[in-house]
Amino acid sequence: MNKLFQLLLVLCLLQATGCGFFSSSINKLKQKAKQAYKKRFGKDSAINIWGQQKSEYPGANQQLRAENRQKWHEYYECLIAQSKNLNNQKTITPEAIIGFETASIAMECKICLNPLESELKSSVEWEWASPEEDIMSPIEFTEHILVSPEDRTLHIYNLKPENSGQYMCKLGQSIVAPYFLTVVNISEDTFNEVHSPAALNGPYSEKPQELKYSLVLDTEWGEWTPCSKCNEIGRKHKLGYCEVFSKEIVGVKENQTEDTSLDDVKELFNIFKYGIPCQSHILPNAIRQIPETKCPEGQVFEIRDKDGKVLERANNSDGIYSLTQKLPPLEPTVERQVQYGVKGKDIVLECPGNINSDVPQQWQIGEKNLIPETIAKQSNGRIFISITDRVHIKMAKISDSNIYR
Incomplete structure (x- = not known):
């Protein structure tokens, strides 16, 4: 009995010693492995x-x-x-988008990467082709063309017409639907200001219109801008532009043109199910020539021969007229008036001109518009514009001397 107890004691001691030896060796191996991976993949791998x-x-x-x-x-x-996002042909749906000259645009790369492929995100590439080219080539990045390292979104700032074209991101053999970007030059003179449908008073945006080829013309709206004032009631706006959409075609017979057939239109809009902007370079000419889709253009005077060939063109909107045209009426002369005031006294300025029409008047100092609410608030009521459109200056200062128009 005594010998058996001693044997068990020795086995226990050997086992304890062995366990300590092996556990120590495993810990050392773990430490070496950690150091090796930390050295290879970095501290925060x-x-x-x-x-x-x-x-x-x-x-x-x-x-x-x-x-x-x-x-x-x-x-x-x-x-x-x-x-x-698949269209009726079960293929990826491209997007036709509009960019405004000197503005910016962001195109999201919609490749789906699972967590195991997340480290491949830096390998995502962007390619593009101009409207005249058929072959895509890698984008050359500049100070105005950048890619976000977080999500590989393509950002283009200070847009120019030469940025128009087809854009597509890819990863190896994986590609996503391309963007067809058209950069247009807009003028504030062509804007139509409308109010939200929730507003009490109009004007409101146009309702959708049905076109030939079983198409629908509607307005596509961008995002709201930030409010013009912080913590106060202000204004915000968003830009809208016309876009052409398809609708269900049931027994529709339309007059065909040489450029576009009904089947061609159906196929095009089945591919671009999100619609095509009216000013997009991929919109067929037959649709662009529909009066409702045409954007306002300048007044151009043309002289043609008996065969319809243009002999002379003059852009009247830019003040250029043909010698064969009647001269436009002369603009009225600008009324000027010099007015003297005394320092410390009150002065009232009246608009010296008159266009014989009951229209609102806008006062300016140099190129700066005088907003009645703003000028009254900034001057603590010393300068204000009355309901009769007169500028009132109380206790005039020398610094008030200026050109008011």
């Missing part, structure tokens, strides 16, 4: 000592498990969105 993604194999770490679940959820949501 998401790879464990077995070379696996921590987010993919989070073990019992609840935070990593939640992050992993969220990343895979976003990936599946992206796939669902792409599936809904």
Whole structure:
């Protein structure tokens, strides 16, 4: 009995010694592995000592498990969105978009990357082709053309007409629907200001109109701008532009043109199911010539021969007239008036001109508009514009001397 007890004691001591030896060796191996992976992948690497993604194999770490679940959820949501983006031919739907000259635009890369492919995001490339080219080539990045490193969104600032074309992002053999960008030059003179449908008074935006080829003309709106005032009632606006959409074609017979048939139109708008802007360079000429889709243009005077060939053109909107035209009526002369005032006394300025029409008057100092509410607030009521459109200056100062128009 005594010998058996001694043997068990020796076995226990050997086992304890062996366990300590092996555990020490394993710990040293773990430390070496950690140092090796830290040296290779960096201090904040998401790879464990077995070379696996921590987010993919989070073990019992609840935070990593939640992050992993969220990343895979976003990936599946992206796939669902792409599936809904398929057109009637079950192919990816391209987008025809408009950019305004000197403004900016952002084009999102819609490639779906799962968490295991997230490190490939930096390999996403953007290519483009101008409207005259058929072959895509890599984009040359400049101070105005940049790609966001976080989501590979393409940003183009200070847009120019030469930025028009087809844009597409890809990763290896994976590509997504392209963008067809058309950069247009707009003038504030061509804007039609309308109010929100929720506003009490109009004017309101035009309602959708039906066109030939079983198309619909409607307004596409951008995003709201920030409010003009902080913590106060102000104004915000958004730009809208006309866009052509398709609708269900049921037994519609239209007169065909040489350029475009009804079948061609159906095929085009089945591909571009989100519509095509009226000023897009990919919109067929037959549709661009429909009166409702035409944008306002300047008044151009043309002289043609008996065969219809243009012999002379004169852009009347730019003040250029043909010698064969009647001279336009002369603009009325600008009325000028010099008015003297005494420092410390009150002065009232009246508009010396008259166009024999009951229209609002806008006062300016130099190129700066005088907004009645603003000028009264800034001057604490010393300068104000009355309801009769007169400028009242109380207790005039030398600094009030200026050119008022």
